[in-house]
Amino acid sequence: MYSKGLAPLAAATAVTITTAFALVFFYAPNDADQGFVQKIFYVHVPMAIVALCGFIAGGLFAIRHLRSGDSSWDLRSYVAIHMSIILGLGVLVTGAIWAKASWGHWWVWDEPVLVSFLVVFLLYCVYYPLRFSIEDPSRQARYSSVFAIAAGAFVPLNFVAVRLAEAYTHPRVLSQTGGDLPGDMRLTFLVSLLGMALLFVTLWKLELTAKHASMQLKRLRNRARVAA
Amino acid sequence: MPALPLDEAGKYVAGAYVAFVALILIYVAIIGAKIARIDRQIAELVAEDDE
Numbered sequence: 001m002y003s004k005g006l007a008p009l010a011a012a013t014a015v016t017i018t019t020a021f022a023l024v025f026f027y028a029p030n031d032a033d034q035g036f037v038q039k040i041f042y043v044h045v046p047m048a049i050v051a052l053c054g055f056i057a058g059g060l061f062a063i064r065h066l067r068s069g070d071s072s073w074d075l076r077s078y079v080a081i082h083m084s085i086i087l088g089l090g091v092l093v094t095g096a097i098w099a100k101a102s103w104g105h106w107w108v109w110d111e112p113v114l115v116s117f118l119v120v121f122l123l124y125c126v127y128y129p130l131r132f133s134i135e136d137p138s139r140q141a142r143y144s145s146v147f148a149i150a151a152g153a154f155v156p157l158n159f160v161a162v163r164l165a166e167a168y169t170h171p172r173v174l175s176q177t178g179g180d181l182p183g184d185m186r187l188t189f190l191v192s193l194l195g196m197a198l199l200f201v202t203l204w205k206l207e208l209t210a211k212h213a214s215m216q217l218k219r220l221r222n223r224a225r226v227a228a
Numbered sequence: 229m230p231a232l233p234l235d236e237a238g239k240y241v242a243g244a245y246v247a248f249v250a251l252i253l254i255y256v257a258i259i260g261a262k263i264a265r266i267d268r269q270i271a272e273l274v275a276e277d278d279e
Binding site: 021035036037039040043044047086089090093094097098100101199203206207210213214217220221224 | 237238240241243244245247248251252255256259262263266269270273276277
């Protein structure tokens with residue numbers, strides 16, 4: 001059901017990520033200001049964008065679940081949030097490494113972009129105890145969906161709030177006018193972003209497949225127990 | 229801060245990319261173990277059914 005197209009998707013992900021890494025280290029020039037350390041940008045920023053989009057996707061799937069009552073949408077929402085949490089952890093780790101290299105500190109509390117991402121990450125960490133503290137499956141799915149929608153709406157709001165505080169944040173590298181990235185850096189960034197998005201979808205489908213198989217197995221075991 | 233020299237910057241860049249790859253590998257290992265467990269349980273169920 002969920003595994004359809006997984007193999008070609010995984011192959012496309014591997015090719016795109018390998019290409020992205022090759023572009024990062026052999027094609028994109030070193031940044032004039034930060035030098036070689038700026039290469040972290042190509043893994044950190046795409047991971048952050050994809051993680052935030054995953055949180056929003058979790059909210060959209062949750063809306064479909066509440067509208068249709070189909071529990072498969074709740075599963076999609078849960079797995080999207082789960083994958084975004086994993087990528088979010090990667091964003092925090094790579095961000096801390098980049099902060100240490102650029103600013104001399106692992107974490108800077110007066111940097112709105114860092115702190116706002118941490119707030120979003122911690123908000124979604126609450127999703128797990130909320131979800132697994134409810135035993136009844138339909139209530140669990142419903143309450144989790146309500147949380148996913150509310151938190152999903154918070155993600156773009158948070159993004160806008162950081163934009164409004166632009167005067168206090170570090171310079172934008174991407175904007176509606178194209179930002180400050182030169183062409184070769186922009187190409188490398190876009191390939192990295194595509195690779196990260198494909199990786200998210202591949203792992204999302206893989207996790208969905210495993211969870212679905214586990215649920216089917218549970219159902220079969222119960223049926224076998226009743227028959228015995 | 230001025231740009232770090234290549235030998236020092238290289239450690240941080242390598243650290244960030246290794247952290248990313250390690251995260252994905254750990255995740256894939258966990259999901260692989262989960263799928264192996266499901267496979268084993270299916271085999272047990274089939275064996276029970278055959279008996």
